[in-house]
Amino acid sequence: MPELTWIGKNKVVTHHLDVPYRVLENQYTYGKNADGTDVSSSENMVIHGDNLEALKSLLPMYEGRVDCIYIDPPYNTGNESWVYNDNVKDPQILKWLGEVVGKEGEDLSRHDKWLCMMYPRLRLLQRLLAPTGAIFISIDDNEAAHLRLICNEIFGARCFVADISWQRTYSPRNDSKGIPAEVEHLLVFSKEPGWQPRKLERTAETDTNYKNPDNDYCPWTSSDAFAPGAATHQGMVYAVQHPFTGELIYPTAGRCWSLGQEDILSSFSGWTEYELRDIDDAEKRAELCGIPADEVRAGVRALMLVKPLEEAQADAQAVYERGPWPRFYITSGGKGGVRRKTYLDSVGGILPSNFWDHQAAGHTDAAKKEIRAIFDGRVAFDTPKPVRLVERVLAIATDSDSIVLDSFAGSGTTAHAVLNANAKDRGNRKFILVELGDYAETVTAERVRRVIDGYIKTTAEESVLFDRKINLTSLKKGSQVFEEANAVAAEATQSGAYTKVSKPKLYTEVTGKNNASVSLRVTATVEHEEKAVGVPGSFAYYELGAPLFVQDGLNSEVPYEKMSEYIWYSETSTPLDPRGYNEAHKLHPHYLGKYDDTSYFFAYDPESATSLDRKYLGTIPTECAAESYVIYAETCLLDEKDLLSHNITFKKIARDISRV
Ligand SMILES: C[S@@+](CC[C@H](N)C(=O)[O-])C[C@H]1O[C@@H](n2cnc3c(N)ncnc32)[C@H](O)[C@@H]1O
Known part of the structure; x- marks a missing residue:
C-alpha cells in the first residue's frame, strides 16, 4: 500500500504513547432535572484543552466505546493561524513549536506540521472508536489527499467508507482564481471493514416520484418489469400475451421477468383470465438468453389469454378504469408496454450518496446565521459548520444511545446536533467535545447552555x-x-x-x-x-488536570480514585464502573474489583510507603477471594514461594504501571 512520508513523521508515529496521561477535572455541571432542580452529574462533556492530552485522558473510560466521531480540524489553508505545539522532542520539531503556521510561500513545512499534528490525534481517535463506529472528517482540498493517505495507514484502507462532497456554498464566487470550490470533503472511515450507514428518513421531496393514479393501497413508482440474468434464469424468460392488444410481450434481450412465473401469472390474472401454454418459441427464448436454440431450457410455457381477445380486452379495460391496476401494469392507458409497481412502503429509508447538497446538509452561510441567532446577532465564531450537516452525520451513524465525540469542537455545533437528534427521537445520545481555544467556556459551552435554555433568535x-x-x-x-x-x-x-x-x-x-x-x-x-425553544439536556465542563506521572513516580496531587481508574483500565482494558468500584472499596480500601476471576488491589498511600507482606494479606477479606491476584504496592516482602502459593502477581508502584 502506498504510504505518505513527511518531515517529522518518524518522530510522531508513536508519539500518542508518550503523551502524558492527565486527569479530567470537573469544573461544574449544567442542566436541570425534570423537577427543575440542578443536575448533579452528566455524561455529556465539554473539555477545555489540547485534544492530544484530552483524548488520552478519555482512553480509560471510552476506549472502543465511541460510536461516531465528527471532527473539523484546521484546514491548513494558510489563512487561519493555528499553532503547532505538540511536545515532540526532536530538533526539527522543537524548532516549529509554538510557531504560527503561515502561508505556503512563507512556510514550506506547513504540510509537515499539519501532518505531525493530525497523526497522533487520529491514532487516539481510532482507539476510542467502537468496533461498529465511524469517523467523519471535514476537510478541504489543501489537505484532503494527505489526510486520506494517513487515514489509510491508521484506520486501514479497507475501512475507507466514502469521500463525501458536501456542497458548502450554493453561490461560488464568480471572481475567484481558478476553479471555485463549491464542495468540500467529508472523509469517512470505519473502525472495521464493511460498515453500513443507516438509511435516511424519507421526505416529501424524496417521495415526489411516488404517486397513486389508480387508487392502490399506497403510492408507488414505476420500475422495470425485467431484471438482468436471462441466461442464468431461463425459466423466467417467456412470453406474456398483452391483455389489451394480444401481442406477445417478451423480456428485452439478456433480461428476464423480475419475479417467478407464479407471481407473474397471479399479477396478470388481475387483468383477465390467463393460462400457461407451450407456444413452441424455443428459438425466440434462446435468442433472448444469448444461447443456441438447442441449449435453451425446454418446457418453459407462455402466459396466454384464456378468453377471445375482445372479451379479455373488455375485462382489462374495466380493471383499468376501476383500479387498482395489477402490480405488473400496462402503461399509456392500455396501449403501452408493461412496467412494475414499486410501493413506497416497501422501499424503506434513503441510502445516503456521496453528494450532500446544501438543501439537505446546510451551507456555510446558514451556519453563520445559526451562530448569530444564538449569540444575540454576534458572530461569536468565524468558521462554524451548519447543524444540519452534523445532524445528517448523526442520522446515518448513530442510534438513540450512541456516544458522539468531536475533538475540534469550535462553536459546539456537534453538541447542538446531538441535543436536536435526542429531542427528535427522545434519544439518549451523549456528546464529548474538546476545544483548545480560550473560548471553550464562553463560546463552546455557552452555545450548549443557550441551546438547552432556549434563546431569542x-x-x-x-x-x-x-x-x-x-x-x-x-x-x-x-x-x-x-x-x-x-x-x-x-x-x-x-x-x-x-x-x-x-x-x-x-x-x-x-x-x-x-x-x-x-x-x-x-x-x-x-x-x-x-x-x-430550549432542548432538554445537560453537560459537565472539564479542564485538563494534573499529570498522573511526575518524573518516575505517581503524582500525589491526583485523587486515588482517578489513579484507580487508570490502573484498572491498564490491567483490564475496560472502564472502571463507579458503582462496582464503590462496592469494592467498602470491602477493602485498596480493592478495585474482580475481572476474569482476578482480584486487583492498588496499595497506594501518598503519605507513607506501602508494602505487600503477610500482614497485608491478612487484611484481605474472603469476599475478595479469586483464582489469582494482582497487587500493586511500593515494596514486596513476600518471597517467590508465597506469591506462587497464593497466585499473586506483585507490581511495583510506579515502575510496573504500564503507560497507555
Ligand atoms: C474549524 S474549527 C471547528 C468548527 C466546528 N466544527 C463548529 O462547527 O463550530 C476547528 C477548531 O478546532 C480547535 N482546535 C485546533 N487545534 C486543537 C487542538 N489541538 N485541541 C483542541 N481543539 C483544537 C480550534 O481552536 C477550532 O476552534
Whole structure:
C-alpha cells in the first residue's frame, strides 16, 4: 500500500504513547432535572484543552466505546493561524513549536506540521472508536489527499467508507482564481471493514416520484418489469400475451421477468383470465438468453389469454378504469408496454450518496446565521459548520444511545446536533467535545447552555422592492431609472415598515455560458424576533488536570480514585464502573474489583510507603477471594514461594504501571 512520508513523521508515529496521561477535572455541571432542580452529574462533556492530552485522558473510560466521531480540524489553508505545539522532542520539531503556521510561500513545512499534528490525534481517535463506529472528517482540498493517505495507514484502507462532497456554498464566487470550490470533503472511515450507514428518513421531496393514479393501497413508482440474468434464469424468460392488444410481450434481450412465473401469472390474472401454454418459441427464448436454440431450457410455457381477445380486452379495460391496476401494469392507458409497481412502503429509508447538497446538509452561510441567532446577532465564531450537516452525520451513524465525540469542537455545533437528534427521537445520545481555544467556556459551552435554555433568535426576511433589467433602452433613460429606484428606497425607509432598506445597487447574474444580466435593485429586510425553544439536556465542563506521572513516580496531587481508574483500565482494558468500584472499596480500601476471576488491589498511600507482606494479606477479606491476584504496592516482602502459593502477581508502584 502506498504510504505518505513527511518531515517529522518518524518522530510522531508513536508519539500518542508518550503523551502524558492527565486527569479530567470537573469544573461544574449544567442542566436541570425534570423537577427543575440542578443536575448533579452528566455524561455529556465539554473539555477545555489540547485534544492530544484530552483524548488520552478519555482512553480509560471510552476506549472502543465511541460510536461516531465528527471532527473539523484546521484546514491548513494558510489563512487561519493555528499553532503547532505538540511536545515532540526532536530538533526539527522543537524548532516549529509554538510557531504560527503561515502561508505556503512563507512556510514550506506547513504540510509537515499539519501532518505531525493530525497523526497522533487520529491514532487516539481510532482507539476510542467502537468496533461498529465511524469517523467523519471535514476537510478541504489543501489537505484532503494527505489526510486520506494517513487515514489509510491508521484506520486501514479497507475501512475507507466514502469521500463525501458536501456542497458548502450554493453561490461560488464568480471572481475567484481558478476553479471555485463549491464542495468540500467529508472523509469517512470505519473502525472495521464493511460498515453500513443507516438509511435516511424519507421526505416529501424524496417521495415526489411516488404517486397513486389508480387508487392502490399506497403510492408507488414505476420500475422495470425485467431484471438482468436471462441466461442464468431461463425459466423466467417467456412470453406474456398483452391483455389489451394480444401481442406477445417478451423480456428485452439478456433480461428476464423480475419475479417467478407464479407471481407473474397471479399479477396478470388481475387483468383477465390467463393460462400457461407451450407456444413452441424455443428459438425466440434462446435468442433472448444469448444461447443456441438447442441449449435453451425446454418446457418453459407462455402466459396466454384464456378468453377471445375482445372479451379479455373488455375485462382489462374495466380493471383499468376501476383500479387498482395489477402490480405488473400496462402503461399509456392500455396501449403501452408493461412496467412494475414499486410501493413506497416497501422501499424503506434513503441510502445516503456521496453528494450532500446544501438543501439537505446546510451551507456555510446558514451556519453563520445559526451562530448569530444564538449569540444575540454576534458572530461569536468565524468558521462554524451548519447543524444540519452534523445532524445528517448523526442520522446515518448513530442510534438513540450512541456516544458522539468531536475533538475540534469550535462553536459546539456537534453538541447542538446531538441535543436536536435526542429531542427528535427522545434519544439518549451523549456528546464529548474538546476545544483548545480560550473560548471553550464562553463560546463552546455557552452555545450548549443557550441551546438547552432556549434563546431569542432574529430571523431576517428579505424582499426586492425595485428590480429593473439594465439594457440599451433602460440605459438611455439611465438617470430616470436611478431616480425611480431612489424614490422607492426613500419611501420604504420613511414608511418604517422595514428594519433595513438598501440603496439602489447593481446585481449581476450569470444566465448562461457567455451571458450575464445586470439589474438595478432596491432590497429591504424585516427582522423578526422569535424564541427558539430550549432542548432538554445537560453537560459537565472539564479542564485538563494534573499529570498522573511526575518524573518516575505517581503524582500525589491526583485523587486515588482517578489513579484507580487508570490502573484498572491498564490491567483490564475496560472502564472502571463507579458503582462496582464503590462496592469494592467498602470491602477493602485498596480493592478495585474482580475481572476474569482476578482480584486487583492498588496499595497506594501518598503519605507513607506501602508494602505487600503477610500482614497485608491478612487484611484481605474472603469476599475478595479469586483464582489469582494482582497487587500493586511500593515494596514486596513476600518471597517467590508465597506469591506462587497464593497466585499473586506483585507490581511495583510506579515502575510496573504500564503507560497507555
Ligand atoms: C474549524 S474549527 C471547528 C468548527 C466546528 N466544527 C463548529 O462547527 O463550530 C476547528 C477548531 O478546532 C480547535 N482546535 C485546533 N487545534 C486543537 C487542538 N489541538 N485541541 C483542541 N481543539 C483544537 C480550534 O481552536 C477550532 O476552534
